[in-house]
């Protein structure tokens with residue numbers, strides 16, 4: 001079996017590839033993994049270093065917007081797991097064009113190539129942010145999409161294109177919509193690695209607005225397990241929410257991070273709120289739990305402690321990224 005993993009050098013994609021190649025998913029124990037990645041600022045071969053020696057790994061440097069390259073890499077592929085995207089909301093506010101071309105156009109290029117190659121499974125990795133913002137309760141998969149940022153709007157575009165390739169052409173697409181991920185190898189522009197690395201450097205952490213925006217946190221390994229359940233047994237044409245069950249305001253999260261590195265509250269620096277900042281996300285993930293047996297396995301306290309430890313021990317990973325980009 002050959003699995004094409006787009007964006008497999010990024011945060012979540014590389015966690016998925018490391019899991020597949022280290023034998024965590026028995027159904028894919030013999031799978032050949034082809035990583036297709038442009039290696040933007042967010043992608044790095046270092047993220048695949050732990051499995052670089054695997055004979056089951058092939059890396060192809062390429063752009064999902066490049067139809068010829070995508071057609072070539074799709075030959076002989078049985079399953080696609082599509083992670084590649086521009087993923088940072090703040091960057092989409094500063095400039096949205098790469099978000100539209102990669103997330104929308106690139107996804108359409110992939111879907112078309114997958115259709116022409118007759119792939120047996122296409123998992124489109126979407127996000128809970130496509131639903132918008134919810135004051136109370138939780139979104140089911142039936143909720144209409146109402147994205148608010150250029151990032152989430154571009155992800156909604158790709159999500160709906162994925163759906164359309166199933167409805168129109170019968171491509172066996174399943175879509176996952178997951179809440180906020182954390183864990184090792186996350187680019188230090190996202191809140192947890194940004195705050196931890198700032199605190200480790202003795203720098204203040206910039207907290208948006210009143211700090212009361214609420215997110216549901218999920219360890220990246222749990223997200224990947226959910227994706228794998230969908231890749232193995234998800235129904236074509238279906239959407240599966242994936243959540244973690246740990247809702248925290250940004251202020252609560254910041255307090256936990258400050259405690260984890262032994263700093264104090266004077267390190268919090270309130271900054272002007274993000275434009276269009278969604279107040280709260282919350283997915284109802286009972287469908288994937290009931291249908292595919294999904295349950296998060298990493299408790300937030302343990303997962304966060306291990307993540308803080310990882311960033312403490314892997315300064316050589318994040319320092320060049322942080323100082324080489326405009327984080």
Ligand code: NAD
Nearest residue numbers: 007009010011012038039040042043063064084085087181
């Ligand atoms: P990331 O930014 O860390 O990684 C993205 C990867 O895609 C990088 O390796 C990058 O080089 C690659 N890429 C970007 N543009 C490309 C292009 N045109 N062609 C080929 N490769 C390209 O992102 P992430 O946090 O790992 O997110 C992965 C996916 O999961 C995204 O689709 C994102 O929308 C989704 N998601 C993320 C979260 C989260 O909390 N991070 C939550 C839910 C869903």
